[in-house]
Structure formats: C-alpha cells, structure tokens
Amino acid sequence: MTENHVRELVDLLQLERLEDNLFRGQSRDIGTHFVFGGQVLGQALSAAQQTVDGGRAAHSLHAYFLRAGDINAPIVYSVERTRDGGTFSSRRVVAIQHGQPILNGSISFQIEEEGFEHQTAMPEVPAPEDIEPMQPLPPEKLAKLPEKLQRWLGVDAPIEFRHVWPQNKLHPSKRPPYQHIWFRLTAPVEDSPVLHRALLAYASDFNLIGTATLPHGISYYTHNVQMASLDHALWFHRPFRVDEWLLYSFDSPTAQGSRGLARGQIFSRDGRLVASTAQEGLIRLRN
Template identity: 85%
Template sequence: MSPNHVTELVELLQLERLEDNLFRGQSRDIGTRFVFGGQVLGQALAAAQQTVDPMREAHSLHAYFLRAGDIEAPIVYSVERTRDGGSFSSRRVVAIQHGQPILNGSISFQEPEQGVEHQTTMPEVPLPEDLEPMRHLPPEELARLPVKLQRWLGIDGPFEFRQVWPRDDMHPVKRPPIQHIWFRLTAPIDDAAILHRALLAYASDFHLIGTATLPHGISYMTRNVQMASLDHALWFHRPFRVDEWLLYSFDSPTAQGGRGLARGQIFSRDGRLVASTAQEGLIRVRNG
C-alpha cells in the first residue's frame, strides 16, 4: 500500500482560505458516483476549526446531506461564527457547489477540562493481526461492473479495513444488523490532533449506513437498491490516532419508511471509547 494515498487525503483536508469565514476545498474521485460524504464532513470540520481558538477541540458534529456533490468541482465552505462562550464555541458550516448548498452542519468546540468519566466496554473481538485484509474482487467479476465501481472496488485507498465478520457485497446474505471492523491509515502522519479528528470524520462515513442493510440480504451493489446518506452525527470523546488500529463497532436498531438508522462506536486498541457516530440513510428497494 502506497503512502501516496494518505498524502493525497491529508492534502485534501488542507483548505484554501478565501476570506475570514470562507474556504475552498478540492474534490477527490475515489470511484464513487458523487463526492464521498466523508470528504465533505472532514473538510467542513477543517473549515470550522480554522475559525476557532486552537485550544478548543471539536467534540460534536451534526450534519445534513442536502444534495449529491460533483466530483469535478471544488466545494466552498461558508462558516458562521455562531457563538464563542467561556468554554464552548459553536459554528455553522454550509458546503456549497454550483451556488447550491450540498451540506449544512453544526460543530461544537470545547476547551479541555476534567470531569466525571465512564464508558461502555469494547466488544471482545479478534485483533486486527488475526484477521485477513479486505480483498479485491477477482478480475473476472470486477470486469463486469461499471467503470466507476471498478475503481472504487479495485484500488487500495488511504485506509486499511479488516472485518471481524467478512461480507460479500456482491452476494449479500441476511444476517443480524451488527458488524465490527478494524481500520487505520496505511501510513503514519504527524501528531496534530486537529488533523486526526478531520480524518476520523472522513473515515466515519465508511460502512455505517450499510449496517442497516444486513438483515435484508441487500447492499449498495444490489441492482434494485437506492442508497444515500441523509444525515450524520459524530461525537469525539477521547484522544486517538487514525494511523493506529481503531475498532469501529456498528449496529442498526431500525429501518422503516425507506430509511435506516445506524450507530457506531469507535474504540482504540487499548479499549478506550474515542468517538461515537449515528447516521440515517435512504434505503429504497425498487420493484422490478
């Protein structure tokens, strides 16, 4: 795996400042039809962070995906400095393409402080070294897919994933809506906590809403299935590094009305709960 993918992703999160509260980010074609939602989340967080006292750390992000992003066009991020209080700062971010908002987000920052502490226990799962890396499709199967999908499934990205319970998205079978996946960047990066949070925001969009499809024997590759993320929530709890193994534990408590809800907990290798996520997504199964 080449560190070039990691360098490209880190550069993607280095936004150009156009004005005090206006930033521009580029888009990266990773083989998806539209801009990957995690890219917009990571860039929105990076934009908001540039308007906040660097001593204040992001602790929560809530965003709505409004339109599909155009891979061929840059994205402009407009940041509203909603409030700077004694301990917390709030920012509203709008991501804009072609004059239209594609994402609305709210992000809260806090100065570090001590307080009561507890957490849930990390699931007992095999260590990443005891699991096989996710494998590419055989060339003959890959060749039968659309070109865009071939690129998505046929290249190594900046993150490595190892599934506790591997799943074949080409031939999905029904199973409970729970999964555990280890992940990390494929190359080391510097220590800046701001960068690690932006990269976790990017990675937090992988595999999340797909958890809601598990009981139904479908996936994003099923021909008559339409899927799209509708919103995304992310809470940062404790320090972490994305270039070290993290366990992403997912569950989906419900699906109804053409929508599915998925939740995630992200643990460090030593069992610390470092972040939590939630996402609702569109899941439509069309007849015929």
C-alpha cells in the same frame, strides 16, 4: 503508492482560505460518481476549526446532506461564527457547489476540562492481525462487473478495513444488524489532533448506513438498491490516532419508510471509547 494515497487524503483536508470565514476544497474520486459524504464532513470540520482558537477542540458535529456533490467541481465552505463563550464555541458550516448548499452542519468546540468519566466496554473481538486482509478482486473478475462496481472496487484506498465477520457484498446473505470493523490509515501521518479528528470524520462515513442493510440481504452493490446518507452525527470523546488500529462497532436498531438508522462506537486498541456516531440513510428499492 500507499503513502501517496494517504498524503493525498491529508492534503484534501487542508483547505484553501479565501476570506476570514470562507474556504475552498477539492474532491477525491473514491470510485463513486458523486462526492463521498465523509470527505465533506472532514472538510467542513477543517473549515470550522480554522475559525476557532487553537485551545478549543471539536467535541460534536451534526450535519445534513442536502444534495449530491459534483466530484469535478470545488466546494466552498462558509463558516458562521455563531458563538464564542467562556468554555464552548459554536460554528455553523454550509458547503456550497454551483451556488447551492450540499451540506449544512453545526460543530461545537470546547476547552479541555477534567470531569466525571465512564464508558461502555469494547466488544471482545479478534485482534486485527488475526483477521485476513481484504483481497482485491482479480482483474478478470472485476472486468465482468457493472461500471458502478468496477469504479468502487478498483480504486486504491488510503484506509484499510478488516471485518471481524466478513461478508460477500456482491452476494450478501441476511444476518443480524450489527458488525465490527477494524480500520486505520495505510501509512503514518503527523501528530496533529486537529488532523486526526478531520481524518476520523472522513472515515466515520464508511460502513455506517450499510449496517442497516444487513438483515435484508442487500448492499450498496445490489443493482436495484439506492442508498445515500441523509444526516451524520459524530462525537469526539478521547484522544486517538487514525494511523493506529481503531475498532468501529456498529448496530442498526431500525429501518422503515425507505430509511435506516445506524449507530457506531469507535474504540482505540487499548479499549478506550474515543468517538460515537449516528446516521440515518436512504435505503430505497427501485423497480
């Protein structure tokens, strides 16, 4: 089953081409009532990449989530070829469902170049093998939870996460706004760097805005909390593989006005900084 889930995710990111600049994608149910934001990011990147010369790789992605996506309807991706320069190419992508945009994004691509290099050091954390894997809830406990949580916790995922500082998200305690999580695909995939960038875009939306909830003793599972991603930024720095362990290091510098800001750095196991992220999300306490 593990390989099937990974294959399903890979297929999800391989869009159907309708016209030169028009693509169609389907959705995967990850236990939410709406389309997962990381899926739309990965598909938008996949659509834009298909309009760019193969020698140019994505180096930055900036997107706004405009509406919740309908998980039962296809998503059409319209790509605008904004500019093709000598070194960089720029694309604008609009994801559309039921005639309305659900995401606006801009993606920049660059030919491979040599230049100055530096990076921050990877945090000193236990190796993923030294962290106990997350265990699924027993069926009898799962059955006692609200439907929203049963859907989320009962779905088999193609990505494995190992938290350096595990937390009971059903009964969270207050803690500082930072965390470290190892993650990887649960089965190997082909070598294509284009595929691995799309897979990382998908995975980068997990746990990011949740970091802004840590000081407040709440989580996505809290019954009277409404959470949603508002925007997402992703920068690719160095080559990587998503079917090998990557460390996602998060921090949240601020939360205010029903919004929280979170930042992330993604490291390969040998300490290379391969990508950076930032996201603002809605965190609203409802009566």
